[in-house]
Amino acid sequence: MKENRNILIIDDEVQIRRLLEISLSAYEFTTFFAENGKQGLVAAATHHPELILLDLGLPDMDGLELLVRLREWYTKPIIILSVRNSEEDIVSALDRGANDYLTKPFRSGELIARIRAAIRSGEERKDTPLLEFGDLSIDMISHVVRKGGEIVRLTITEFSLLALLAKNSGRVLTHQFILKEVWGYGYLEQTQYLRVFIAQLRKKIEDKPANPVLLITESGIGYRFGS
């Protein structure tokens, strides 16, 4: 990890801010804070952070609204922090351009892993023709997928699904987004196809399909390609 990576934390809870500051500084991240939406907008514009951690419950404005306003110009990763049982909020946040989400309470280790994944995926060139994840390689030009050197036979839909997730590795894609991209607008409610194809893909590319590490389910929200 390079030093002096700036992370902006927009959260109104002092204890959480303090905790994040300590946890993140241990991994060489520089943190700075905003207590509310207005401060958050200003801080993002002045400090150009590498990543923003955004709490959806802010005192002065709706977190989703702040997210939309940030996304008007800010292209680097935004990770949402939220309380539990708010799947709908999380889905709306992801649909509005958030990269990932964490529900409170979360483990620091998990947070660091997500931050790293988000920053890394932001830096990698997504239009490289060859994506590699461990022993899995995906050739975006020839549509050839290899696992441990062996060619994996995929149908056209399976490949589009895998390619979409792999291109966005480290990012949570919502069901609706995936269905729209792979099957088209007519299939937004047809999650059964998505489930079946994910299960098929897992059998083909996961070492242990029952315990997947690449195609990770985000309950009630969508999928993430783990890297």
Place this chain on the structure above:
Amino acid sequence: MQETGRRLNLPFKTKFYQYLLVVLIIGLTTLICSPLSNPQSYHIVSFILLFVVALLAVFMGIGPVLLASTISAISWNYFFIPPFHTFHIEKTEDRLMFISFFIIALLNGILTNRIRRQERLVRDREIQTNALFQLTEELSKASGIEKVLEVARNDFKKHFNADSWYILQDGNNRLGFSPRPTDEKDLPVIERNIVEHVFANSERAGRHTGLSGEAGLTYHPLTGTRLNPGVVAFRIDEAAYKNRIAFRDTWFTQISNALEREFLGELAMKARLLDESDRLYNTLFNLISHEFRIPIATIMGASDTLLISQTTDKNREELYGEIFKASARLNHLIENLLNMSRLESGKISLRPDWCDVNDLVNKVTQNLKLELEQFSLTTVIPEDMPLVKIDFGLMEHVLYNLLLNSCQYSSGSGEIRLEASYENGNFILVVSDSGPGLPPEVLPNVFDKFFRVDGTKSGGLGLGLSIVRGLVEAHKGSVKVENGLNGGALFAVSIPSDMPDMEESKLAE
């Protein structure tokens, strides 16, 4: 009398028409009898006229009948008794005949009319008694204030041909603000001050009464023996109902009694609920203070030690671990309390979606990795297990609580078995352990709120399984418990689920 309005046809409705009709009918009879106008047969005409008068007495009021008697006597005299076309009567016997004709016609008319009135009164009384009886029956079937009001409104409309509005008290002797039904488009202006007066003094006021007679509506108090349900407001044409005041008052008494019954029932129910919630509150309070204190004490103690004393690295690590475990336990407690309150308040909204059971099992076993470590977990999911339509997030809680329950209550190093299947349109999930099982007598109570088997180690609020049942029932499914073949507890969840509808061609693309 309203009922007669139904029996008589429209032209009879007003007095004027009755008089006109009497004149016409007598005139017509006279005309028809004109061929009999000769000295031999004029007696026959008198019988015919008497008959017509008697007939008219059945249908007409007393005034028209008197008129009919008079004109028939005069016209008999004028047209039929010789000499014709004079009022002069020559023979003495004809004179006597004329007088007796007049008297007979009169008596006949009056008596018939009286009999008819008597009969009408008896009929009306019977109708009213029947109506009240029917009302009593309907009211006894109606449960709940809304239902009683519905019956009252319909019945009022039936008998008095008018709408009625009810301003009820709130159970604390304060009048509610809005009259019921409130959704009426043509809701009249309810004179608030009159309503208050009627309610406070239990006396009629408003239109057609001595009090505030200028008001638009009549207000009648609904009074009971133990509490006064409220006030009824209506606008009826009092003149048309003046002989039914007794009926109307009895009617109001019936409605008042029914409403009073409902009010008292509701108050008793509230008292019972309050008692029950008091009991639950106490249980919850005791449990929370106990269950929360242990992890909090752990966190405070461990962090305090870490802050002030110099401990070995090994001890430090252990203390950190304890803090983490204690906070995880607190988190789980809060989660269960939140879920419970969401279930109780009915705020859980199901968002069912197609779901891969493998995903569900994987997600939950990952979350419970630490707890499951010391057990050997066997998972059985058929290769051809179809997708099931469930709320993934909620079913995660179900499976999580069931597995955690198995971990907590089966002795260490035991086996835990998790089986999923699809049978007859139902998604079946069975979790069993090799622990000591449950005493048969507690099996029916296992899913009760705050229920815990006596003598088990501390470790929860006794909410987990009741949440399981709540969430499964939210899915229109069922959960049962028994002691399995190996003696351990066995929980079986069954949730109805369709098979997904998929095009074969799409699957191969």
